[in-house]
Amino acid sequence: MTRQDFFIKWGVYALALLPVWFCEVYLLNRYPLFGVAPMLLPLAAMAVAVLEGAVAGAGFGLGVGILCDAVYFNPDGAMTVGLCLLGVGAGVLAQYVVRQDLVGCLLCSLLALVCIDAVRILSRLLAGTGGLTAMLSLAGREIAWSMVFVFPVYALFLWVFRRVPKKTVL
Amino acid sequence: MKDFFRRNGLLILIAAILLALVTAVVSMLLGGVANPFANVIGVITTPVRNGINAVTGWVEEKYTDAFELEQIKEENQELKRRVAELEAKEREYEEAIQENERLYNLLELTPKNRSFDKEAAMVTARSTSNWESTLTLSKGSGQGIAVDDCVVDEYWNLVGVVAEVGENWCTVRTLIDAGTQMGGQLVRTGGSAILEGELALMGEGKLKLTFLPENTQLISGDLVSTSGLGGVYPSGIVAGHVEEVRTDVSGMTDYAVIVPETDLSSLKQVFVIKDFDIVE
Numbered sequence: 108m109t110r111q112d113f114f115i116k117w118g119v120y121a122l123a124l125l126p127v128w129f130c131e132v133y134l135l136n137r138y139p140l141f142g143v144a145p146m147l148l149p150l151a152a153m154a155v156a157v158l159e160g161a162v163a164g165a166g167f168g169l170g171v172g173i174l175c176d177a178v179y180f181n182p183d184g185a186m187t188v189g190l191c192l193l194g195v196g197a198g199v200l201a202q203y204v205v206r207q208d209l210v211g212c213l214l215c216s217l218l219a220l221v222c223i224d225a226v227r228i229l230s231r232l233l234a235g236t237g238g239l240t241a242m243l244s245l246a247g248r249e250i251a252w253s254m255v256f257v258f259p260v261y262a263l264f265l266w267v268f269r270r271v272p273k274k275t276v277l
Numbered sequence: 278m279k280d281f282f283r284r285n286g287l288l289i290l291i292a293a294i295l296l297a298l299v300t301a302v303v304s305m306l307l308g309g310v311a312n313p314f315a316n317v318i319g320v321i322t323t324p325v326r327n328g329i330n331a332v333t334g335w336v337e338e339k340y341t342d343a344f345e346l347e348q349i350k351e352e353n354q355e356l357k358r359r360v361a362e363l364e365a366k367e368r369e370y371e372e373a374i375q376e377n378e379r380l381y382n383l384l385e386l387t388p389k390n391r392s393f394d395k396e397a398a399m400v401t402a403r404s405t406s407n408w409e410s411t412l413t414l415s416k417g418s419g420q421g422i423a424v425d426d427c428v429v430d431e432y433w434n435l436v437g438v439v440a441e442v443g444e445n446w447c448t449v450r451t452l453i454d455a456g457t458q459m460g461g462q463l464v465r466t467g468g469s470a471i472l473e474g475e476l477a478l479m480g481e482g483k484l485k486l487t488f489l490p491e492n493t494q495l496i497s498g499d500l501v502s503t504s505g506l507g508g509v510y511p512s513g514i515v516a517g518h519v520e521e522v523r524t525d526v527s528g529m530t531d532y533a534v535i536v537p538e539t540d541l542s543s544l545k546q547v548f549v550i551k552d553f554d555i556v557e
Contacts, residue, residue, distance in 0.1 A: 131405070132402065132405050133325070133326065133329045133402060134329075136402075136403050136404055136405060137333060137403060139407075142407075142480045143407045144404075144407060161286060162285065162286045162289070165286055165289040165290060165293075166289050168293075169289055169292060169293045169296070172293065172297075173296060173314070174318075176297075176300050176315075177314050177315045177318040178315075178318060178405055179405050179406055180404070180405060180406060180409050180411045180440070180441065180448055183300065183301050183304060184296065184297030184298060184299070184300035184301040184304075185297065185301075187293055187296050187297040187300060188293045188294050188296075188297035191289065191290060191293035192290070192293070195286065195290070227408055231476075236455060236456070236476075237455055237475070237476040237477075238475075238476065238477060238526075240477075241475075241476045241477035241480075242476060244477075244480075245407060245408070245476065245480065248407075249407050
């Protein structure tokens, strides 16, 4: 793959990320269900990691993490490093343990969302803000509602994956 | 995994850690002022947010026109009756104010004064996370808005406090956010307490009033306003009313559940109090 192919490929992935970002930040949070809005950006990182593997997953996770830290309130850099690590993990899982398909993406997304909310709960427990029951309830509703969106997000990135050059050389 | 490390995977991980550290340190040092990258994203997306806000506002208005007309008519009748009542009361108050002025002059007292420097702003986006309750406004440091400025709605009810400022946008931590903590005052009794957000109550759109004054009997519907103690926030801004009194998990202390007077889910325009001068 040439350098130009490389930039076109990741440019197209970045473009595919735009509607996901738009829906999460500007649309779905206006109309919460069961008091929560879904998290879509981590799902996008997981979908690309499952389809492209560990290295691309780490790179795309890093990009999505930076975006999350820029658009989410009160950034602390945790999403940048967290989504990068989760991208590696999802890529490795999809390459060696589960298949690189929708089921693999569902499993990796579930693990990623659990990890993200576990970190949030732990940090709040350590800071002494918020009761465990309330946090578990919120995390449960958030993960359940977000998982519904794995299907459209995976479909979007699968559509992109089938149209871009396959071999990534970094 | 060997393949991962051979193909620059380790470099990506190191870059991620470094960037995360930079984000954390810059956010900590700037203390509420948006970091440069977040500011650029905020500035670029402000027109997009305004556009989306206009479109969704138009759709919601059409929906209301189509399906909630009867309800609005009834509400209008009720409001007309209420206005008539208030106009009658206003005439009585006018006389009381004049009498008050005469007495102030007689006793040579400094009259009470409340002046505010306000900036109108539109709500352009809502919380991007379920773990915080925030609003993004269409004005920022370019219009003189700073961190810790109070935000009120058109009825002078407390909406929240500015927590992060960019060039032409700012993020407001609403009063129900789990991180909110400010002095509160019971309007009926004058007792001071602390207005505090809590994660469990945030989901219900409520907050709590803690450190209740001893021997105070709270009544459902009691108004709670800001106390203004400390001088950071102005006093007398209505935060909400008491819904019920609960005992905390330790069983040692009571707290009141407060329902905000402002409707956070349907806010469109708010006012940021940039400066204030209060003489009590």
